[in-house]
Each structure stands twice: as C-alpha cells, then as structure tokens.
Amino acid sequence: MDSADVWRHIDSERAWMADLLESLSTDDWQRPSLCSGWTVRDVGAHLTFAHTPVRELLWPALRAGFRYDVVVRDTAIRSPLTHEEIVATLRSFLGSRRRVSFITDLEPLIDILVHNQDVARPLGIEHPIPPDAAAAAADRVLATPAPIRLWKPPPGVRLMATDTDWAFGSGREVHAPMGTHLLTLTGRLPVPRGRPGTA
Structure with a gap:
C-alpha cells in the first residue's frame, strides 16, 4: 500500500x-x-x-x-x-x-484502526476494518521490534485472511477476516476458534 x-x-x-x-x-x-x-x-x-x-x-x-x-x-x-x-x-x-x-506512516494507521475498534466494539457498534488497510497495519505490527511492539504473535498457528491475500505463521490454520487478525496481533482478541476454512 x-x-x-x-x-x-x-x-x-x-x-x-x-x-x-x-x-x-x-x-x-x-x-x-x-x-x-x-x-x-x-x-x-x-x-x-x-x-x-x-x-x-x-x-x-x-x-x-x-x-x-x-x-x-x-x-x-x-x-x-x-x-x-x-x-x-x-x-x-x-x-x-x-x-x-x-515513526512511519503506518504507525498512525495502526493506531486509528485498532483504537476505533477499542471504542466501537464495547459500544455494540459494528465498524468493519478495510482489509487492505488491516493487512498493511498487521505487517507493520509484526515488523516492529520490542519494546515498541507490545504483543507477541500467537504461536503454533497460521493466520490466514478470508478477505484479502495475507497469511502469517505456521501450524494450525486459522481463517478469519483480516481485521480480526489485526486485533489478535494487537492483543484485543484471542486467536479465533472455529473449524478450518471458516471465518
């Protein structure tokens, strides 16, 4: 992007x-x-x-x-x-x-995408994250070194997006929308559980 x-x-x-x-x-x-x-x-x-x-x-x-x-x-x-x-x-x-x-242009993107969900979800408001923006933000999260990166990628799983061409990790395949994976990588959501190949 x-x-x-x-x-x-x-x-x-x-x-x-x-x-x-x-x-x-x-x-x-x-x-x-x-x-x-x-x-x-x-x-x-x-x-x-x-x-x-x-x-x-x-x-x-x-x-x-x-x-x-x-x-x-x-x-x-x-x-x-x-x-x-x-x-x-x-x-x-x-x-x-x-x-x-x-910082790069991507840090403000991560900030606003994730924090919008921090507010919207507890209020019961649905606000989809654009998949291409979520993918760019997730890649930047994963490339950010400690101690700036506050979250570790989940071990033993391969995160695979259902709405854009993106994947990360190795192990059990976890299929979900890209926005869900971004929230998992930033500590907001647990690794999605569900049968392989589903969102």
Whole structure:
C-alpha cells in the first residue's frame, strides 16, 4: 500500500471516530474500552497525541521511566482535554500528513484502526476494518521490534485472511477476516476458534 492510500484510510478512520465521539452521551465516554484500563474517553485523548512534538513527550517519558507502554497510558489518562476538544482536535488532523518523529506512516494507521475498534466494539457498534488497510497495519505490527511492539504473535498457528491475500505463521490454520487478525496481533482478541476454512 502506498503512502497516499495509507493516509486516505487514516483520514477516513479519524473522521469516523470524531463523528462517533461527538454523538456519544457522557456515560458512553466513561465506558471501558477494549484497551485494558482505558475508558472510551482515554482512547479518544490518546489519539489526539498523533501530532505531538518529541520535545513535549520528554517529561512524560522521564516520569514513566522511559517505559513506552507507561508513557502511552499516562499521556492519555492525564490529558486535560474536554470531550469537545478531543473531537475538535481529531477533526483538525484531517488532511494533514504530520506524524510524530521517528515513526512511519503506518504507525498512525495502526493506531486509528485498532483504537476505533477499542471504542466501537464495547459500544455494540459494528465498524468493519478495510482489509487492505488491516493487512498493511498487521505487517507493520509484526515488523516492529520490542519494546515498541507490545504483543507477541500467537504461536503454533497460521493466520490466514478470508478477505484479502495475507497469511502469517505456521501450524494450525486459522481463517478469519483480516481485521480480526489485526486485533489478535494487537492483543484485543484471542486467536479465533472455529473449524478450518471458516471465518
């Protein structure tokens, strides 16, 4: 997937998230998300850090002992933004190609695809993940070195997409939509169980 397609998906998913968050009740903002320990509000706040300059992350990194997962969690939970400011910030990103230094275009894609599901699924909202975007995101997840990559690929299985040409691993074949495999690789869903050859 080329850069233009990556950003097209990012813009579409950011716009969808902004619209969804704007439509939620105050109670819905406080619901637990799929991201362990985070509310829907925390997920929205995290997504607003996509344009943050590195210098603004130095103090949070120092406070967290330079542990990547702690930095990510603390910046989201400590964010002072109101619900309205979170929505406005996400909308302000549309059309921009800016990203945090030292990452590729694919990191913002992973972030928005996965976090949209973190919010949508607990709210009972179906939001399909585009298969081509999910495949590009999954490949990047698998190529990301530790400690930045927070999840390990499931052992003993071969993940095979039913809606695009993608597969990874070796062992028992597990057939599912590409979006399901992306959520498995990012720790949101267990390895799908079902008879081989089914979604």
